[in-house]
Amino acid sequence: MDLRIxxxxxxxxxxxxxxxxxxxTEDLGFDAFFRSDHYLRMGSADGLPGPTDAWITLAGLARETRRIRLGTLMTAGTFRLPGVLAIQVAQVDRMSGGRVELGLGAGWFEEEHKAYGxxxxxxRMARLEEQLAVITGLWATEPGSTFDYHGEHYRLENSPALPKPAQAKVPVLIGGHGARRTPRLAARYADEFNMPFASITDSERQFGRVREAAEQAGRKADDLVYSNALVVCVGKDDAEVARRAAAIGREVDELKANGLAGSPAEVVDKIGAYAAIGSSRVYLQLLDLDDLDHLELISARVLSQLR
Known part of the structure; x- marks a missing residue:
């Protein structure tokens, strides 16, 4: 089981x-550092000092880390033209020495779009499908050849399809709860399918849909990595769990029901339950970024038991 922050x-x-x-994240032995791609805070947080751009951030981190994978859950397809995004991700992949992964979604948070024009x-889903075709098509084009695409929403003509990523294949992540279109897109374009903030039952059902769609598309279902994203709140004792839950404005019982919360043993057991339905990677949503002791505890008492 891989644990990613x-x-x-x-x-x-x-x-x-x-x-x-x-x-x-790197020093404590986790597999990867991922970030969301949003320009507006959610809920009651003041959002200060303001948003950071996902791919500019990852470009900086690419030069200042050595081992960990770097990526997005999820880049919003509404934020960038697909040709531009293909260039950005390829460049950051080269800057990192081949450690980048692209999570790409349709975009959903209308208020941030209004806030920044x-x-x-x-x-959006139709556009996402074309974006996936364009980005993967550009990366797959042999050097010296050109790429053309004529879709309803995007047209590329005589593109040199450069630059190329450092990796032969940048992993593409697709995720979500959609019952039909999402599994179909994952089966066609994804290296990993991510189920965000879902129960074991719902995750198992959606993994099954993706596996079925992959087989219908002529792929082996096990060609894809299946993963979950879950909020994490771990403490050495009940008081520490309660303190960490309060710091992020959540209730302990709710976090235990809908995330990974409790003692290290409780969290290890719940991760094991996700592993039993086919999840091999968990993205730990860390909401209090100033609490590095939390990361150290997870590394020492959770990650160590899953290796």
């Missing part, structure tokens, strides 16, 4: 904070 910087984190967490089209 997943951050939500739009809630209030500058680059220096993210760098500190990323370096701790970003179009929020109705046909």
């Amino acid at each position: 997943f951050t939500e910087p739009q809630q209030g984190a500058d680059y220096d904070t993210l760098l500190t967490v990323a370096k701790a 970003i179009p929020f089209p109705a046909e």
Whole structure:
């Protein structure tokens, strides 16, 4: 089981904070550092000092880390044209020496689009499908050849399809709860399917849909990695769990029901239950980025038991 650290910087984190967490992620033995791609805080947080751009952040971290994988859960397809995003991700992959992964979604948070003047089209899933075709098509084009694409939403003509990523294949992550279109897109384009903030029962059902879609598309179902993203709140005792839950504005019972919360033993057991239905990777949503003791505890008492 891989454990990855997943951050939500739009809630209030500058680059220096993210760098500190990323370096701790690397030093403490976690597999990867991922971040959301949002420009507006959610809920009651003040969001200060303001948003950071996901791919600019990852470019900086690419030069300041050595081992960990770096990526997004999920880049919003509404934020960037697919040709531009293909260039950005390829460049950051080269800057990292081949450690980047691209999580790509349709975009959903309308308020942040209004706040920063970003179009929020109705046909986002149709656009996402074309974006996936464009990005993967550009990366797959042999050097010296050109790439053309004529879709309803995007047209590329005589593209040199450069630069190329450092990796022969940048892993593409697709996720979500959709019953039909999401599994189909994952089966066609994804290296990993991520189920965000879902129960074991719902995850198992959705994994089954993706596995079925993969087989219908002519792929082996096990070609894909199946993963979950879950909020994490671990403490050495009940008081520490309660303190950490209060710091992120959540209730302990709710976190235990819907995330990974409690003692290290409780969290290890619940991760094991997700592993039993086919999940081989968990993104730990770390909401208090100033609590590095939390990371150290998870490394020492949870990660160590899953290796």
